[in-house]
Amino acid sequence: MTLIVSSACSAASGRENGNEAGSSAEAIPAPSAAARPTASGSFESGGPSIHSPRPSAEGASEDATESPEPTGVYADISGSNATDPRRETPIPAHRRNGLPKGFVYADEAIPGLKLDIRYSTDYNFVGKPIDGYLAPLAILTKEAAEALKQVNEDLGKDGYALKIYDAYRPRKAVAEFVAWAADAKDTKMKEDFYPDVNKKDAFKLGYLAHKSGHSRGSTVDLTIVDKATGEDVDMGSPYDLFSPISSHGTEQITKEQSANRNRLKTAMEKRGFLSLNKEWWHYTLKKEPFPDTYFDFDIE
Numbered sequence: 001m002t003l004i005v006s007s008a009c010s011a012a013s014g015r016e017n018g019n020e021a022g023s024s025a026e027a028i029p030a031p032s033a034a035a036r037p038t039a040s041g042s043f044e045s046g047g048p049s050i051h052s053p054r055p056s057a058e059g060a061s062e063d064a065t066e067s068p069e070p071t072g073v074y075a076d077i078s079g080s081n082a083t084d085p086r087r088e089t090p091i092p093a094h095r096r097n098g099l100p101k102g103f104v105y106a107d108e109a110i111p112g113l114k115l116d117i118r119y120s121t122d123y124n125f126v127g128k129p130i131d132g133y134l135a136p137l138a139i140l141t142k143e144a145a146e147a148l149k150q151v152n153e154d155l156g157k158d159g160y161a162l163k164i165y166d167a168y169r170p171r172k173a174v175a176e177f178v179a180w181a182a183d184a185k186d187t188k189m190k191e192d193f194y195p196d197v198n199k200k201d202a203f204k205l206g207y208l209a210h211k212s213g214h215s216r217g218s219t220v221d222l223t224i225v226d227k228a229t230g231e232d233v234d235m236g237s238p239y240d241l242f243s244p245i246s247s248h249g250t251e252q253i254t255k256e257q258s259a260n261r262n263r264l265k266t267a268m269e270k271r272g273f274l275s276l277n278k279e280w281w282h283y284t285l286k287k288e289p290f291p292d293t294y295f296d297f298d299i300e
């Protein structure tokens with residue numbers, strides 16, 4: 001069991017991946033939205049559920065005085081392993097493993113939520129499922145999930161729903177991103193995800209983080225879908241396009257696309273999330289419960 005503990009990194013939050021809103025766009029041609037295969041993990045949430053425990057936590061702290069150390073006690077164990085009375089069908093076996101204390105499955109906490117967990121599929125900037133993503137699920141801290149539930153309700157009144165691309169991210173996944181960036185020979189997904197960026201610069205340019213807020217469990221990558229059509233709202237650039245066109249405030253997109261990004265941003269900020277200037281899809285809960293703890297348990 002290993003875990004690293006952060007110290008201050010970025011401006012606004014004191015952590016890498018805090019709010020760095022404010023940088024301006026650079027001029028590049030707008031890439032077309034990437035056509036992609038249907039992600040095997042895409043589905044819509046049916047509402048709250050329960051989990052049973054699993055034997056041990058993989059998260060631990062190097063500095064118990066500074067971070068809330070996972071204790072090996074697991075949260076939300078209101079039933080053992082069978083059927084949630086609120087669901088019509090049994091909880092699938094792969095989802096009965098329980099979670100570290102303080103974490104929940106996002107789709108079970110947020111009715112109507114959609115998931116498209118790219119890092120559990122081949123369609124991401126690496127081009128294969130990423131370490132630690134054993135299932136196409138989104139895991140968040142309870143606080144982040146509760147805030148996101150409110151965002152989803154707010155947007156629902158206007159006919160929209162949230163779709164999550166990534167939530168909690170194990171440190172082993174971040175380590176895979178680091179190795180990927182260092183491997184200059186592998187440019188398999190360049191065209192779709194980093195056409196104008198040298199992958200070795202992805203961290204330096206802020207598109208990836210060595211200590212990602214995602215590993216703290218209260219950071220989420222997401223977009224909005226139209227509930228009536230099920231279609232993604234047009235954000236002007238696809239998810240995980242490492243390019244200036246993905247920045248808030250870019251002048252490379254239309255007014256309508258900009259308004260769509262702002263719809264998401266306004267809704268997220270209203271419920272306590274901070275944006276990341278470089279990536280329109282990335283948000284971190286301001287009052288996150290584990291501000292200094294980087295977890296490494298698998299998503300399953």
Ligand SMILES: C[C@@H](N)C(=O)N[C@H](C)C(=O)O
Pocket residue numbers: 017166206207208209211212213214221240279282
């Ligand atoms: C890789 C992208 N989805 C992302 O989350 N980037 C930020 C900067 C991160 O790695 O934390």
Ligand SMILES: [Zn+2]
Pocket residue numbers: 166214219220221281282283
């Ligand atoms: Zn992100």
